[in-house]
Amino acid sequence: MAAPAVVFVSPATVPRPSTTAEHRRATLRGLDSCRSMPELRQYHSQLIRLGLSEDNDAVGRLIKFLALHPSGDLPYALHLLGLLPRPDPFVFNTLLGALPSPAESLLLYSDMLLRYVAPNSFTFPSILKPISAGRDIDAGRQVHAHVLKLGFHPDVFSQNNLIRFYLSCGLTVDARRVFDTMARTDVVSWTTMISGLSKLGSVDEARELFDRMPERNSVSWNAMIAGYVQCGRFKNAFELFSRMRTEGIELNKFVAASMLAACSGMGALEQGEWIHGHIERMGIELDPKLGTTIIDMYCKCGCLDKAFKVFRGLSCRGLSSWNCMIGGLAMHGLGKEAVKLFDEMMKEEVIPDDITLLNVLSACAHAGLISEGRHYFYYMVREFRIEPKMEHFGCMVDLLGRAGLLDEAKQVIQEMPMDADAGVLGALLGACKIHGNVDLGEQIGRRVIELDPLNSGRYVLLANLFASAGRWDDAAEVRRLMNDRGVNKEPGCSMIEMGGVVSEFIAGSKSHPQAREIYVMVDEMLERIKAEGYAPDTSGVLHDIDEEEKENPLYYHSEKLAIAFGLLNTRSGDTIRITKNLRVCRDCHAASKLVSKVFDREIIVRDRNRFHHFMGGECSCRDYW
DNA sequence: CTAGGGTTAG
Numbered sequence: 001m002a003a004p005a006v007v008f009v010s011p012a013t014v015p016r017p018s019t020t021a022e023h024r025r026a027t028l029r030g031l032d033s034c035r036s037m038p039e040l041r042q043y044h045s046q047l048i049r050l051g052l053s054e055d056n057d058a059v060g061r062l063i064k065f066l067a068l069h070p071s072g073d074l075p076y077a078l079h080l081l082g083l084l085p086r087p088d089p090f091v092f093n094t095l096l097g098a099l100p101s102p103a104e105s106l107l108l109y110s111d112m113l114l115r116y117v118a119p120n121s122f123t124f125p126s127i128l129k130p131i132s133a134g135r136d137i138d139a140g141r142q143v144h145a146h147v148l149k150l151g152f153h154p155d156v157f158s159q160n161n162l163i164r165f166y167l168s169c170g171l172t173v174d175a176r177r178v179f180d181t182m183a184r185t186d187v188v189s190w191t192t193m194i195s196g197l198s199k200l201g202s203v204d205e206a207r208e209l210f211d212r213m214p215e216r217n218s219v220s221w222n223a224m225i226a227g228y229v230q231c232g233r234f235k236n237a238f239e240l241f242s243r244m245r246t247e248g249i250e251l252n253k254f255v256a257a258s259m260l261a262a263c264s265g266m267g268a269l270e271q272g273e274w275i276h277g278h279i280e281r282m283g284i285e286l287d288p289k290l291g292t293t294i295i296d297m298y299c300k301c302g303c304l305d306k307a308f309k310v311f312r313g314l315s316c317r318g319l320s321s322w323n324c325m326i327g328g329l330a331m332h333g334l335g336k337e338a339v340k341l342f343d344e345m346m347k348e349e350v351i352p353d354d355i356t357l358l359n360v361l362s363a364c365a366h367a368g369l370i371s372e373g374r375h376y377f378y379y380m381v382r383e384f385r386i387e388p389k390m391e392h393f394g395c396m397v398d399l400l401g402r403a404g405l406l407d408e409a410k411q412v413i414q415e416m417p418m419d420a421d422a423g424v425l426g427a428l429l430g431a432c433k434i435h436g437n438v439d440l441g442e443q444i445g446r447r448v449i450e451l452d453p454l455n456s457g458r459y460v461l462l463a464n465l466f467a468s469a470g471r472w473d474d475a476a477e478v479r480r481l482m483n484d485r486g487v488n489k490e491p492g493c494s495m496i497e498m499g500g501v502v503s504e505f506i507a508g509s510k511s512h513p514q515a516r517e518i519y520v521m522v523d524e525m526l527e528r529i530k531a532e533g534y535a536p537d538t539s540g541v542l543h544d545i546d547e548e549e550k551e552n553p554l555y556y557h558s559e560k561l562a563i564a565f566g567l568l569n570t571r572s573g574d575t576i577r578i579t580k581n582l583r584v585c586r587d588c589h590a591a592s593k594l595v596s597k598v599f600d601r602e603i604i605v606r607d608r609n610r611f612h613h614f615m616g617g618e619c620s621c622r623d624y625w
Numbered sequence: 626c627t628a629g630g631g632t633t634a635g
Contacts, residue, residue, distance in 0.1 A: 021626070022626090024626095025626065028628085028629095032629090056629090057627070057628065057629065060628090060629060060630085061628095061629070064629070064630075068630095088629095089630085090628085090629055090630055091629090091630090092630095093629095093630045093631070094629080094630050094631095095630095096630090096631095097630075097631065120630095121631080122630050122631050123630090123631085124631085125630090125631035125632060126630070126631055127631095128631090128632090129631075129632090156632085157631060157632060158631090158632095159632095160631095160632045160633080161631075161632055163632090164632065164633080186632095186633095187633075188632050188633045189632090189633085190633085191632095191633040191634075192632070192633050193633095194633085195633060195634070196633095217633090218634080219633050219634050220633080220634085221634085222633095222634040222635080223633065223634050224634095225634090226634060226635070229635095252634090253635075254634045254635050255634080255635085256635085257634085257635035258634075258635060260635085261635075287635095289635060290635075293635065
């Protein structure tokens with residue numbers, strides 16, 4: 001049956017219902033499907049004409065639209081509430097949840113009490129929404145007191161929202177207290193705890209709850225999987241995912257998105273492709289978020305062409321899709337292409353944000369596009385009205401410094417409106433290392449270490465800078481400082497996926513089942529590239545930009561082990577993909593170039609900063625990294 | 626022909 005005709009065009013066309021009650025009903029139904037402000041105004045005037053301006057139900061629907069719809073009008077909603085002689089809890093509840101700040105929400109709540117409107121079980125979840133979002137601890141505690149005072153503690157909805165509130169404020173103990181004393185919990189109580197604890201870094205505590213919970217749905221599974229992904233524990237995410245599959249839980253788009261992020265983190269292309277395939281097989285629609293997650297997966301797994309294909313195929317592209325694609329091109333050193341895509345985005349009149357510009361600047365930095373970088377940096381405020389943040393300055397320092405324009409980089413730091421953080425100064429330090437400016441590097445390096453005393457990379461970089469200048473005593477002193485502070489070097493680790501299985505290698509480690517063959521292969525590999533002119537870069541023990549254990553011979557850096565494993569499991573013409581946690585060192589970079597030529601493989605290495613595509617003895621970064 | 630509003634996942 002067709003929907004009943006509702007009237008908001010002109011009085012002449014209005015079909016006249018026989019009774020006012022019928023008229024009222026039709027108007028209320030129509031209001032529920034109202035989609036725009038002009039339409040709403042028509043309904044409002046109609047309500048007034050029907051004498052319904054004091055009708056809670058009717059005006060309540062108006063308020064609901066005004067409060068919740070994106071094109072709504074909160075002040076108007078509050079105004080209407082003020083006109084109601086006997087507002088009911090519903091009207092208050094709707095507005096309590098829609099107000100932007102905890103203070104306003106709390107104020108309206110006290111207004112509600114002053115007008116003798118009794119809160120019901122919908123009231124506390126509503127008011128806790130802005131309070132949780134605004135992390136207002138005092139407001140939340142007051143609400144908690146009222147939940148108890150007014151006897152709503154048996155209400156699971158209210159309790160679940162108190163848990164959410166405490167977790168959003170980082171108050172794990174309070175959240176736990178509510179959770180542990182609940183007479184009845186439901187799946188949402190458990191899932192809220194799991195998700196909240198994970199976001200606060202207590203994934204293991206979350207996992208204990210997950211294992212104990214009486215009933216799990218796909219939301220619970222995904223909350224736990226996402227928890228692992230967010231803290232970088234991809235292996236745990238994969239383990240849990242396969243358990244989820246064996247238990248026959250639906251792989252919906254949320255789980256797919258989480259797992260795609262896990263694949264991105266590990267650079268696990270085959271797994272990622274499988275998830276993408278599953279999304280297609282299941283006919284799951286690509287919303288902008290999911291589409292972007294797939295694009296990100298392909299970018300971070302080294303498959304730019306596939307990322308582009310998905311990007312081009314998206315029916316609904318969000319800003320983040322553009323940002324992601326531009327960032328992907330940047331990571332792969334394709335600066336010109338990134339700038340081109342940015343131009344295309346401008347032509348389509350998509351409004352860029354700070355991330356867009358950051359990615360454009362980073363694209364310029366990775367490709368050495370100095371003048372383009374300067375252009376976008378100086379014009380981002382004027383043309384796009386985007387104020388540069390710390391990261392933008394860092395990017396500029398990186399761009400200029402890497403190109404050897406140390407003075408200009410220094411000038412950027414001096415002129416920036418905030419104090420440079422360790423990231424920005426670290427970029428300058430890196431540039432000093434590349435260009436052998438020991439004096440500036442020493443000065444900057446010491447400041448970076450004080451700003452970021454727990455980051456091993458900073459010490460290593462400064463020590464290496466001293467070592468490269470022959471200042472061994474200074475280098476040793478920096479190392480001593482690092483050791484005294486108990487800062488440990490992050491061990492270099494390389495991952496490679498073969499047949500859907502991810503193998504991890506740590507420098508010098510022999511724990512892999514094929515370790516013997518791999519080490520034999522490394523030796524053969526090095527012999528064969530030596531014939532092509534490879535000379536191990538052993539100039540000084542601490543010579544590399546970063547960071548693999550100097551105690552381990554250069555030859556058994558994790559990257560070389562991973563390449564050897566890749567060679568054992570591929571044939572001539574194949575591609576080997578490796579993901580590293582640190583930056584690729586100079587020696588491994590040189591070796592990889594030659595291996596790609598001698599063994600006829602394309603080797604794609606993702607390091608901490610960017611991608612290197614080695615082929616035919618060359619690297620896509622043109623040694624500019 | 627007195628409903629309408631609230632919580633967990635990317």
